[in-house]
Amino acid sequence: MRVVTELSPPHQTLVQGEVSGLSTELVKDVLAAAGLAGKFELYPWARSFRIARSQPNVLIYNMARTTEREAQFHWIGTVAAYQLGFVALSHRDDIQINTVTDAIHYTVAVQRDDISADFLMKNGFKKGMQLVLAADITESWQLLFNGKVDLVIDDPVALTGMAMQLGVANQDVRFVYGITELEQHTWLAASLQTPPELIERLQQAHSQIAKTERYRRIMASDYR
Known part of the structure; x- marks a missing residue:
């Protein structure tokens, strides 16, 4: 799957050309648990947002879950605290x-x-x-x-x-x-054109990752 985000240390960083950071590691854990591969891409937020709204099989993070955005994406789970x-x-x-x-x-x-x-x-x-x-x-x-x-x-x-x-x-x-x-917990979301079976696999995988110590520490801001 294509995975888009923006630069936002320490959640999303760029290290030697590779997208990294705290939330990125959680997203990678979710993909691994779902048995999926991801191609991570870092863009200005507006571009990442447009890609995720218009193309199939795209994941985006970290996104605020607002009333205006609710029907525009499939919501997988939270991956950061801001x-x-x-x-x-x-x-x-x-x-x-x-x-x-x-x-x-x-x-x-x-x-x-x-x-x-x-x-x-x-x-x-x-x-x-x-x-x-x-x-x-x-x-x-x-x-x-x-x-x-x-x-x-x-x-x-x-x-x-x-x-x-x-x-x-x-x-x-x-x-x-x-x-x-x-102040909010921000989300990993998927484009509406993503097949329902992939959404279900990702949501189940996120439920598994949400039980881990790494997830708890990041969401509780214990890393600060």
Whole structure:
């Protein structure tokens, strides 16, 4: 099967050209338990999302299970825990956020078709004003480091990995404010055109993997 995702350390990383990371290992475990082979591909989120919505036999992770997406995919099982919030450069001590709406006074980079973008737009952030839509998380962070935006949205556990990815010091960034509404367990899902027998095999395999210690630690965020 074709398996698509985005860069999102430590869940999805790229090591010597191979897709790796905590959630990737869980997905590989699920495929192995189902007796299936997977070709893992890393793209900007919007592209991965389009591929999974339009082509047969495609798996995608890590995806938020929202009302809008519910009927667009087959849902296999959860493979990550996220605690998203606003991230700023450490020297920007002028940025003080105590509520989501406080951030409306700043510019925020988020990825296209990402749940964070939808959430912020529903809370009054406007594209081209407070909200800058990026192709992927790397572009969002580059906009932050280049001073084009004030904030990005990410998980605090991702800060070290993203700083390393961009070749900057971990202490150059700080997690400013956690967004409770964006705390979630994210899913491995399959395209609607995937045969029902494969969906059943994958769901049963996920049930097996969900009983393992590795799965429990990742979902409980014990790796942090």
